[in-house]
Amino acid sequence: MKSKLTYLHRTLTLILIIVLSAMRAQAQAPVAQFTSNRDSGCFPLRVDFFDNSTNSPTEWQWDLGNGNQSTLQNPSATYLVPGVYQIRLIARNANGADTSVFKTIKVFGKPVIDFVSPDTLGCTPHTANFTSTATPGILANSITGYEWNFGDGGASTLPNPSYTYNINGNRSVSLKVTNDKGCFEIIGRPQYIKVGSGIDVAFDEVVTPACAPPITAFFTNNTTGNTVGTTYTWEFGNGATATNPDTVTYNYSTPGIYTVRLIGVNSIGCRDTATKTIVANAFNTVINGPDSICAGSSATFSYPSNTAILANPPSLWRNGFNATNYTGASFSFVYTTPGTYTIQLFANYGTCRDTIRKTLVVKPSPTVNWNILGDSVKCSTPLTVNFNNISTGGNIYNWAFGPTGATSTDRDPVYTYTTAGNFTVRLTVTNSFACSTTVQRTNNVRIQAPTLSIAGTPAGGCAPFVFNAATGVTTTAVDSIVRYSWDFGVTTRTDDTSNVRNPVFDYGNNPGTYTVRLTIFTRTGCSVSATRTVVIGPRVTFGIAATPRVTCPDANIQFNITNLVGGTPPYTYTWNFGDGTTRTGTT
Incomplete structure (x- = not known):
């Protein structure tokens, strides 16, 4: 019984605590709070708001920022204009009201496009x-x-x-x-x-030859494509125009070469132009070619390929320099002498003839030459070269000395070479007429160390031995060899030297190994040496013994070497028995 009373007491106590807590909560003002399903977006933007207020609010007052109000607990709003909106919620219950902090909604605008x-x-x-x-x-x-x-x-x-x-x-x-x-x-x-669809404008032309104006030209429109509603404009190359859609006849009052155009525009605005160059009257021939050149240059003269010059009899050219005649559409000639020359073309147009002239001015070109004061060759670096310019007819100088980037614009430059090699020097001279002449000299400056070899001289032999250097000595020197010095390696003699290029030295009957040395000296101060080992062996002497010395045919004879002197074994020998029989061996 006591346990039942204890349980009832605990239950009543718990119910009392819950009731008192509820009464206390209802006695407090709500704390307004809310969230939304999005904070930003593109307009039009719908946003759903959710009340998260505490202390059991019973009324809600929303300011949705777009001019609209709501008393719903969880309202929605649609924002139709981009901008930044402030949202406010006031939550109420029987004990009071509380205003939440503002919440910002950003509504982004769409791009403004065109x-x-x-x-x-x-x-x-x-x-x-x-x-x-x-x-x-x-x-x-x-x-x-x-x-x-x-x-x-x-x-x-x-x-x-x-x-x-x-x-x-x-x-x-x-x-x-x-x-x-x-x-x-x-x-x-x-x-x-x-x-x-576009149009393809085209036309044909026929020009009637005439020796004098007017010259009549016939033009025929051959345009194809979407030509419905096409308008045409003819331009005859002299400012005159026409709008005839088909065939046009036009008379040129002045001889010349004209650019004729036919312009077509169809009903949808597609446009095309055809262009041709015509010759009205062959007398209007022109000579194509330079007005001036530099002496020593080639000039080419020609007449336009569309000029109606006949080939029979041929038209003739004269170069103005000599009496040479040329035929054909062009000629070329090298003018070596400055002056003014008249180029002539005697044109044949069938029933008409014409002479056309053109003046050519040949300007003088410089003459390029130079020499070197002092050495242009040396066996070692550095080498300072003094260039003496003796060119004429120019006033601008451009030197290239050979190494990359080594140049000068001085008239008489001085250049120091610091690397060995064979160098090509180039000089370009330009005058006041802008004519230039260039001369290039290969290996104009040479810097090379001397070389020497005596590997081809005799390597030795048997005593008595004579060393003959008539062959086997090879040398190179860009600056010439001024002295030879031989040492034949015989320390016991004072005459074992020579100063000639190809000496002869007698070692006599003196076997041994000798070091022969040759040193050469060049004009600009270099020297180089080479050695050769010469081995001289002692001469071998011996006798021959035969037993018996008189015998019958087919009998054996014993041959022996006697009194062998000199040399060092093993020896190589060759026997010749006098009857064509030989034998070789080593002992």
């Missing part, structure tokens, strides 16, 4: 250039993407693309632009680009 193309009408293949004028939009910082659709399956992501239409038709173009907030806008232009 585009334009100056090429809305054209002929296949037609290239249209598009320019976007898009801006990021309210609260956006930049544009992050462009998506063009050109209406024929073509697309681009460039801000200002160019696109070529290869098929006829009217094409709608759209552009989608996205900013850095993820907001985008799309604009479209129905049938914005109109592409149609």
